[in-house]
Amino acid sequence: MPRHRAGFAGLAVVAAVATWLLLAGPDRVLGIDAGNAGVFLLMAVGWGSLYAISRIPDGGLGETMSPGEWRAWLGLAFTLVIAAYSLVHAPVFQGPPLWHNPDANRVGRNVVMLLVAWMILARVLDARWRRGVRQDERDREIEARGAGAARLALVVILVGYAVLLSFSPTERLDWAVPPLIGHLLIVALVVSCAFEYLVIGFGYWRDRR
Amino acid sequence: MGNGTPVGNTIRRLRFERGEMTQQALADACGVTRQTVIALEAGRYAPSLELAFRIAHALGARIEDVFQWNVEP
Numbered sequence: 001m002p003r004h005r006a007g008f009a010g011l012a013v014v015a016a017v018a019t020w021l022l023l024a025g026p027d028r029v030l031g032i033d034a035g036n037a038g039v040f041l042l043m044a045v046g047w048g049s050l051y052a053i054s055r056i057p058d059g060g061l062g063e064t065m066s067p068g069e070w071r072a073w074l075g076l077a078f079t080l081v082i083a084a085y086s087l088v089h090a091p092v093f094q095g096p097p098l099w100h101n102p103d104a105n106r107v108g109r110n111v112v113m114l115l116v117a118w119m120i121l122a123r124v125l126d127a128r129w130r131r132g133v134r135q136d137e138r139d140r141e142i143e144a145r146g147a148g149a150a151r152l153a154l155v156v157i158l159v160g161y162a163v164l165l166s167f168s169p170t171e172r173l174d175w176a177v178p179p180l181i182g183h184l185l186i187v188a189l190v191v192s193c194a195f196e197y198l199v200i201g202f203g204y205w206r207d208r209r
Numbered sequence: 210m211g212n213g214t215p216v217g218n219t220i221r222r223l224r225f226e227r228g229e230m231t232q233q234a235l236a237d238a239c240g241v242t243r244q245t246v247i248a249l250e251a252g253r254y255a256p257s258l259e260l261a262f263r264i265a266h267a268l269g270a271r272i273e274d275v276f277q278w279n280v281e282p
Contacts, residue, residue, distance in 0.1 A: 066244035
């Protein structure tokens with residue numbers, strides 16, 4: 001067990017470095033794009049985690065947490081990273097149109113890579129429960145509460161955007177170019193998903209507290 | 210505010226009376242996750258009528274022997 005803990009602690013350190021590279025690090029590290037390096041490291045952490053999880057015998061992982069709760073915390077982690085990365089790099093969408101904007105394309109590519117890493121990780125994690133029941137009526141109830149919370153969060157954010165764009169003096173809206181507004185709408189979707197996963201994860205946590 | 214439910218149950222006792230049936234075995238018999246059985250036994254989740262019948266059937270008991278309404282009239 002201590003070896004497991006040391007392994008997971010090491011992965012957490014690498015994940016922290018990867019997140020720093022993605023969000024706040026320099027543009028280039030040793031001549032490599034820092035965003036690409038961050039995504040690569042996060043994917044390496046994902047695969048390392050999967051390997052570590054696969055080494056834990058059946059029952060050692062699912063003792064207390066159900067498949068739905070694993071999915072929720074994983075989804076929360078990825079949506080928070082994607083939302084933070086998208087917000088930190090939002091100014092690049094104020095540049096030229098997207099097809100002439102390599103910086104915006106790089107941000108989009110890294111977000112897609114994060115989504116792919118999330119999908120792969122979720123699929124492989126799900127495979128651990130392929131023999132048993134993965135979802136039941138309690139999971140559906142908790143997910144319904146999460147979906148309701150996400151809908152509410154999305155409405156609040158969109159109303160906030162609408163008020164901001166409608167009531168701000170025009171001279172203060174120089175930043176609000178169409179590509180950036182589109183990008184911020186996507187961020188709103190991601191944040192609402194993060195809120196959904198948070199409510200779902202909290203629902204499971206409260207049930208087993 | 211606590212997250213308990215007014216629906217009490219004797220699932221844990223009945224499992225042990227039925228040859229120490231495991232939570233996983235009961236979960237498999239009822240088509241739910243083991244974590245749902247844990248939440249039920251801890252009184253943190255009130256099942257649907259259908260699941261209540263499934264559990265009673267799996268434990269070989271009548272539904273009123275498994276679940277009780279713990280609120281004074």
